[in-house]
Amino acid sequence: MRQARNGGYGGVPRWIYVLAAAGGLFVVLPLAAMVAKVNWAQFIPLITSEASLQALGLSLRTSAASTVLCIVLGVPLALVLARGSFPGQRFLRSLVLLPLVLPPVVGGIALLYTFGRQGLLGRTLEVAGLQIAFSTTAVILAQTFVALPFLVVSLEGALRTAGNRYEAVAATLGAGPTTVLRRVTLPLVLPGLASGAVLSFARSLGEFGATLTFAGSLQGVTRTLPLEIYLQRETDADAAVALSLVLVAVAVAVVALAYRSPRAAERAPALSGERTTPAPGQGGAVR
Amino acid sequence: MSTLKHGTPVIITAALMLGLAACAPATTSTATQPAASHSPDAAGQVSGTIMVFAAASLKATFTQLASDFEAKNPGTKIVLSFAGSSDLVTQITQGAPADVVASADTKNMTKLAEAKLLDGTAKNFATNVLEIAVPPSNPASIASFADLAKPGVKVVVCASQVPCGAAADTVEKAAGVTLSPVSEESSVTDVLGKVTSGEADAGLVYVTDVKGAGGKVKGIPFDESGKAVNTYPIATVGSSRNKELAAAFIAMVTGADGQKTLRAAGFGAP
Numbered sequence: 001m002r003q004a005r006n007g008g009y010g011g012v013p014r015w016i017y018v019l020a021a022a023g024g025l026f027v028v029l030p031l032a033a034m035v036a037k038v039n040w041a042q043f044i045p046l047i048t049s050e051a052s053l054q055a056l057g058l059s060l061r062t063s064a065a066s067t068v069l070c071i072v073l074g075v076p077l078a079l080v081l082a083r084g085s086f087p088g089q090r091f092l093r094s095l096v097l098l099p100l101v102l103p104p105v106v107g108g109i110a111l112l113y114t115f116g117r118q119g120l121l122g123r124t125l126e127v128a129g130l131q132i133a134f135s136t137t138a139v140i141l142a143q144t145f146v147a148l149p150f151l152v153v154s155l156e157g158a159l160r161t162a163g164n165r166y167e168a169v170a171a172t173l174g175a176g177p178t179t180v181l182r183r184v185t186l187p188l189v190l191p192g193l194a195s196g197a198v199l200s201f202a203r204s205l206g207e208f209g210a211t212l213t214f215a216g217s218l219q220g221v222t223r224t225l226p227l228e229i230y231l232q233r234e235t236d237a238d239a240a241v242a243l244s245l246v247l248v249a250v251a252v253a254v255v256a257l258a259y260r261s262p263r264a265a266e267r268a269p270a271l272s273g274e275r276t277t278p279a280p281g282q283g284g285a286v287r
Numbered sequence: 288m289s290t291l292k293h294g295t296p297v298i299i300t301a302a303l304m305l306g307l308a309a310c311a312p313a314t315t316s317t318a319t320q321p322a323a324s325h326s327p328d329a330a331g332q333v334s335g336t337i338m339v340f341a342a343a344s345l346k347a348t349f350t351q352l353a354s355d356f357e358a359k360n361p362g363t364k365i366v367l368s369f370a371g372s373s374d375l376v377t378q379i380t381q382g383a384p385a386d387v388v389a390s391a392d393t394k395n396m397t398k399l400a401e402a403k404l405l406d407g408t409a410k411n412f413a414t415n416v417l418e419i420a421v422p423p424s425n426p427a428s429i430a431s432f433a434d435l436a437k438p439g440v441k442v443v444v445c446a447s448q449v450p451c452g453a454a455a456d457t458v459e460k461a462a463g464v465t466l467s468p469v470s471e472e473s474s475v476t477d478v479l480g481k482v483t484s485g486e487a488d489a490g491l492v493y494v495t496d497v498k499g500a501g502g503k504v505k506g507i508p509f510d511e512s513g514k515a516v517n518t519y520p521i522a523t524v525g526s527s528r529n530k531e532l533a534a535a536f537i538a539m540v541t542g543a544d545g546q547k548t549l550r551a552a553g554f555g556a557p
Contacts, residue, residue, distance in 0.1 A: 118485040133486045134441065134469040216443065216470025216481065223471075231473045234373050234448040 108213025158192020
């Protein structure tokens, strides 16, 4: 956004700006149209109704939980994909990224046949006394499924950009692999991890299709804010619009957070002297 | 999701419509008589294309009716678009090019009538009642409406905001049974999906949904269902450019042939 630095001699033709403006409008106009539809007189009562607050609370709680789950599962995945070397690595990477392009409803069906009562693991889980269908756990699983690639992609990119020279130095000084990971690797990619986590949170917050298919919809248990908006739309357009605005506000805050982090990530290695060389063709793949 | 799911076909069919309408002979614009004055016999002379917006629960039946109609009236084309009744109202209010609208409840049709978007008055053509749907093995041994309230039974219903949920509330009150569903879905097809996948022990859906699902679910009728009868009205949209064909299609739906097909799918008489 601060590319104006080299704007004077800019290599960008002017007509590109016209098209870019159209592109910007295409995103902003619908949001503005929605804001124009907000019934401000009723706004506060609409977003503070019991159903709305429960949906918002549930959304925030489940998104936080799935972000934690994304970190727990995603950090090792990203490390293995960026640093490891084993047959089928590229294949694994494509598989991990799959939920990124898969329609969420397909993810929901897949989860249903895995964790559902009749599913692959469902019967075993049921014997163990765990019932996932129609529970908040199902919501968290659905959100983690769709959000995990965001964390893995962000972190893997950060790891490749950071390179492994510091790690090599640490190892020659006698640090064990776990110490290197804890003291060198993770601190180096912390900004990348943070932006990945924020993106995962945002994706979890917006999850709809997989949740609807897999978890159901019950107030306070599985009805997250997107599901509540979808339901309110049936009878009360004002409530749906007001709640949508809340979700837009949260999304704007999250994106603002996520966009601060990559810049910090760029600055971090630069501060410590020379910039490490990214692997060919890998640098900045995330952004 | 619904808008995503139905939006694209609507746009595509709308584009098709515009293309076809441009080629259609201009004679169709002379028809301005109200739908009611048409007899089914008049259907012989109609031509052109119309777009029929129908409630999701009419999908199987209207697909059948439309192809029957086209077979009987060469030169006509019925383009169908299915969505939840409230979505249909939103789409038509926002200017979707519908010629005929068939809703799953009178409430949504009244909204269109009040907005003066209909040509003439709507005609009721079918009714539908709720039924309990259970997986074929009936794991929770459901035999009556009261069984749904047994502890441990996973019941899925529609949310009160949608017509099938409002009907479920009514029968619940009539039966004096309080259900504690594990999920309140926003469409009847989602309820059915939870039962066919075996996630739920039972769901409250329409009789026609049970019939349409074939052997994938078992239907259990219950007396209280008669307390909440959904009536399906059909009408010509005011902005239709082929009201003659629209009227002919409505006449077919409300006539003997249409009623036979509807009855076979489990719909009741209006």
